[in-house]
Amino acid sequence: MTRLKKIEVGQLSVGMYFSGFDGAWIDTPFWRTSFLVRKASEIARARAAGYTYCWIDTDQGIDLAGAEADRLPETEEPEAAGSSSSRSELDDALRLYENAKQTTQQMFKQARLGKTLDVENCKSLVEEIATSVARDSNALLSIIRLKRVDEYTYLHSIAVCTLMVALARTLGMDDIACKEAGLAGYLHDVGKAFIPLEILNKPDRLSEQEYKIIQRHPALGYDYLKGFSGVPDYVLDVCLHHHEKIDGSGYPSRHQGNQISVYSRMAAVCDVYDAVTSERPYKSGWDPAESLSRMASWQGHFDRPIFLAFVKALGIYPIGSIVKLQSGRTALVIRQNHVDLTKPVVKAFVTTPSIEVVESEIIDLSAPGQTDAIAERSGQDWLKSNGLVIDSLKAMMEASDLPMRISG
Template sequence: MLKKIKVEDLVLGMYFCGFEAAWLDHPFWKNKFLLKNDSELRQARASGIAYCWIDTERGLDVAQEEEAADSAAQLQETQPSALEPEHAAAPPIDAVLLDAMALRETAKKATKAMFSEARMGKVLDMERCVSVVEEIAGSVIKSPNGALSVLRLKLADEYTYLHSVAVCALMVALGRTLGLDETACREAGLGGFLHDVGKAFIPHELLNKPGKLSDEEFSQIKKHPELGYKYLSQDPNVPDYARDVCLHHHEKIDGNGYPEGLRAGAITLYSRMAAICDVYDALTSDRPYKRAWDPAEAISAMASWTGHFDRAMFLAFVKTLGIYPVGSIVKLESGRSGFVIRQNAQDLTRPVLKVFHYDDSMTVTDTEILDLLANPEADTIVARGGEEWARLSHLDAMQLLSTGVPT
């Protein structure tokens, strides 16, 4: 049974089930585990959080301290893995993440419906699309880090649908950094939401082919902007700017994009924004033919592509997400690794991290929250995740799993 107690009353042998605070604000990586060493107690008491939750059926109650040694030994045998999500009743969770997760599912269903309607030749339900974009925009404005980090988490077979949702959110966030007004941010978001609707007319097996595409297959894929534009143009309720984003989100500043090979100033503002947001989400998502890139690696690679993006706009995008975007894994001078959980706008090279050690069995230990800006002497980032990303990227989901929210 879950029981709320004061943090100061925690003792060894209790089964900890979370602080009465958002996961990102407390020092533990996992949210449910048996308290069995003094360092965990010290971390909990040093957190500054007043209350926490324990499970009295899996560990000691407040009145059972004298039985700690025996009970802890018995319970240790049944302790779950540090990285294994549990499905027991959870304590109160971060409302921002919960709202973002619920929105993700709602938006995914709406996007599936949109693609289904397109395949059947039905007119787009613009009222539903605008409603979804309004919700996404509201979530991004309320908590950019929370919304964008949740929308990044997608399985390979969800990509087609959640990619549209993620690009919509990124467009809104970028629009805010560029200083666009609320109306313009929502227009950009709608363009992002509809940008890939042309893929509804591309065979599913081609979109999800696990191997390299042939030249003929790639030529077929490249038709999706024009197919989408043609579909959207049948409906007078679809704004011109949304059709333009659909047609031109693969154009490049140097004129080497498609379908029309437009250059620089000939590409509209929203389409230049979409070119950046589309590529970033594609790079950082699992696909049938590739693993997701570390977000920081994606930013670094995109920065090196000459002639691809509007340079000033790309720098605004970096400012929006950070040099080390939320979800990036970095290596620290101390030998620890760090999972980026928040940005510091004053210095994008010094984000807020959840730092940790891990062993060969991928057991995570010694976790704490570290604000590199507030504590510049505590540690320093020396490299992006690199090869570690393949081993550690699954920990990205811990942000949600530890709160009991399904991914």
């Protein structure tokens, strides 16, 4: 879990995990924006940057001696000129994300112990997520990219919930249906609470027998949820059938075509997309744009109109995609342009032959007079290895003159 704490720069010490200055990332002397402080020289550079405050992650490094854990300050911060709306939405989305992580982790723990599901609490969280997506889908969709491997199981539920709401809105569903889709997505994988942790968190590929055990999670989740009177039928249906395929080759019931409910067909797309783009102990996450391309080629897997709506919801180049520009630079997609899905906002990089970044620039490819454009998908691993995919939200904040305040 990520625990962010705001401290004075002068309080930085060796052993702390630096997570950025309380200011625009692009103006700071550090190209790496999140790292463990190992040398006094790094502290000196931080103090010389001219910032009063910075953020540390107390889960990945030491805390201030004797200080109380202070996850996120509740006080208002000065607004950046011309960016109050975007900044507020990102702040709200980040707080929602942190709260959702805790709520979902507790939900899985309660389920694993066989305790009662707090259905109303789940509905309340989904309502917040739906409201956030309605205001600005970019904000929460960016934040859910920031998964750590050890948090995958419960963050996957938050991600699928968010994706389901975004997809429902793209399909033209009303607010009630969007929330229903979100609740179904949120609870779709609760059955994994009953899978042995040594299988669920295995760092290698599953054996055939272990995979069969994993395949029991829809039925296990269904059996758990049907024991509560407040769980709607559509949630039970998605929990049981989100691994069905249009051609009938899915599980557990081998349903096909219209035998699969609309919500379950939606969940099939959202579940797979989040799974393949996430880092796991046994595999690296696929590039988002490459993932959509591969998924489009899977004949008989997804409902085609629903999948195309999903692409429209995320963009041809979803946030976090790595692309090559016509100028020859590599770039990271940080915000969508829903008027023209081929022209998102990107962070472009100029590198040396040794793949050291020497220059970066925020570019709105849809801006008047902009001559650069996306030439192809890239998916270069060096961006991931340098932490830049995780920095997609930071770059998005930076593009709007927003304070960088989240750790990778």
